[in-house]
Amino acid sequence: MSEHELKLKLIELAEVPAPPIAVDVERARRDGKRRRRVRTYAVIAGCVTAVVAGGVVAVSVPGAPAPEDRVAGPAPAPALPPVDPAVHPLVAKADFGWLPDGIFGVEYRVGEYGTSSLAIGRGENPAMIWLTVHDQEPPLDRTRQIGPGATRVPVRIAGRDGYWVSRSGADPLNGGDSYLRWPVGDGRWLDVHAYYLDVRDPEQVLLRVAERVTVGDRPVAVPVRVSALPENFELADGALVRRPDRGGGPWELDLRYSVNGANVHLKVTTIGGRPPKAEDPVCTEDKGLVACVTVDRPVAADLGAIGGAEGLLDRLTLLGPDESAWSTKMIG
Numbered sequence: 001m002s003e004h005e006l007k008l009k010l011i012e013l014a015e016v017p018a019p020p021i022a023v024d025v026e027r028a029r030r031d032g033k034r035r036r037r038v039r040t041y042a043v044i045a046g047c048v049t050a051v052v053a054g055g056v057v058a059v060s061v062p063g064a065p066a067p068e069d070r071v072a073g074p075a076p077a078p079a080l081p082p083v084d085p086a087v088h089p090l091v092a093k094a095d096f097g098w099l100p101d102g103i104f105g106v107e108y109r110v111g112e113y114g115t116s117s118l119a120i121g122r123g124e125n126p127a128m129i130w131l132t133v134h135d136q137e138p139p140l141d142r143t144r145q146i147g148p149g150a151t152r153v154p155v156r157i158a159g160r161d162g163y164w165v166s167r168s169g170a171d172p173l174n175g176g177d178s179y180l181r182w183p184v185g186d187g188r189w190l191d192v193h194a195y196y197l198d199v200r201d202p203e204q205v206l207l208r209v210a211e212r213v214t215v216g217d218r219p220v221a222v223p224v225r226v227s228a229l230p231e232n233f234e235l236a237d238g239a240l241v242r243r244p245d246r247g248g249g250p251w252e253l254d255l256r257y258s259v260n261g262a263n264v265h266l267k268v269t270t271i272g273g274r275p276p277k278a279e280d281p282v283c284t285e286d287k288g289l290v291a292c293v294t295v296d297r298p299v300a301a302d303l304g305a306i307g308g309a310e311g312l313l314d315r316l317t318l319l320g321p322d323e324s325a326w327s328t329k330m331i332g
Contacts, residue, residue: 088219088330089235089255092117093133094190097212100205102127102198104242108220111237111256119209120242121196129209130193137189138181140165146174157182158211173202180206184215221326222253223289224268225317229331230306233257233264249273262301265294266312270321282309287320 083091092108092115099106099119104126107118114132121127141150146167153164153172162182164172172178180192192210199205220240234257241252249270257264267281268291281292293309295301306312319325 083217083219085235087332088328090220090222090238090240090330091115092218092220094131094213094215095218096129096131096209097214098208099129100127100197100199100209103129104244105251107242108240109238111235121198122244125196127196127198128194129197129206130191131213132191132193133184133215134189134191136187137183138191142191143179143193145177146179155180155207157207158213160185162210173206176202178202178206180210182210188215190215219328221323221328222268222330223319223321223323223326224253224266224291224330225319225327226331227315227317229257229315230259233259236263259301259303262295262297264301264303264309264312265292265296267292267294268318282313284313284316284318286318289318289320291316291318 085091090108090110094117096106096117096119102121103119104122105120107120109116109118117131119127119129119131140152141147146165149167150165151167151169153166153169155162155164155172157180160182162180164174165179165181166172166174168174176195176197178192178194178197180194181189183189190210190213192206192213194202194206194209197205222240235255236258237254237256239252239254241254242250243252244250249272251269252273253266253268255266257266268289271285271288271290273290281294283290283292285291291313293312295303295309298308303309303312307314319327
């Protein structure tokens with residue numbers, strides 16, 4: 001297993017409930033402002049991360065789709081203008097066009113651990129459908145969870161030859177921990193990993209999910225604007241998350257930047273969400289949202305030129321909890 005894959009496994013193990021058999025490798029998020037420096041957990045009970053899949057919602061269709069209802073066609077979407085990461089760091093490389101009932105929302109993750117979208121349900125063991133874009137066909141058992149008996153079970157998806165990955169050719173759904181894979185047509189491959197689905201016909205449901213996927217870079221709307229960032233701010237990880245069942249707000253935004261080898265975290269959420277894990281954050285509130293900055297090594301980060309963590313907060317404009325007001329141009 002590569003170091004990259006190992007990091008992905010550890011992340012998902014920490015962030016999401018384990019599937020019934022295996023764990024996916026996804027990265028498993030100035031006027032009128034009131035600033036406050038927070039030093040204890042009790043004081044910062046409102047500082048949490050904030051995130052949502054801007055512009056993309058779960059589309060619920062009752063029951064399982066009949067085979068004739070599935071739409072055949074090419075997976076790639078029409079060519080879209082490239083997204084400049086210097087202007088908007090959170091980009092979805094693929095989108096769900098249809099999702100079954102029971103899905104609460106869609107999350108997005110980008111950064112050094114790869115790019116993925118996650119359609120997620122509610123509850124202790126929520127339904128999860130991971131969608132990943134690969135530059136080329138990945139290894140058959142890329143998660144190293146199925147074992148040496150991993151086999152392809154052929155299936156047609158969006159007019160192309162794809163396959164399920166399973167321990168047994170007689171069980172395409174792999175005991176409920178399902179892997180579905182197919183080519184985009186330009187050398188890239190799409191991969192769906194699903195578990196904890198509570199539907200009548202999971203095979204047909206996942207085929208319909210796959211056939212409605214569209215591929216193309218799209219900026220994901222976020223609840224904050226930043227006037228500018230120094231050139232040495234490099235995005236390490238970003239996450240737009242919907243996890244209200246974890247005891248926080250309805251969504252969280254978590255951006256981690258590498259600055260001179262130090263970590264600078266920016267977290268945004270609705271007031272009353274989960275507090276940051278790090279100690280001594282610097283926070284600001286406006287329009288019903290709270291943003292917090294933490295720096296693990298302030299000396300190394302050397303943020304003095306921008307006024308420290310407080311200066312970084314001065315560059316933010318919080319856009320409020322109404323997702324229709326969020327921006328697809330975060331910086332500048």
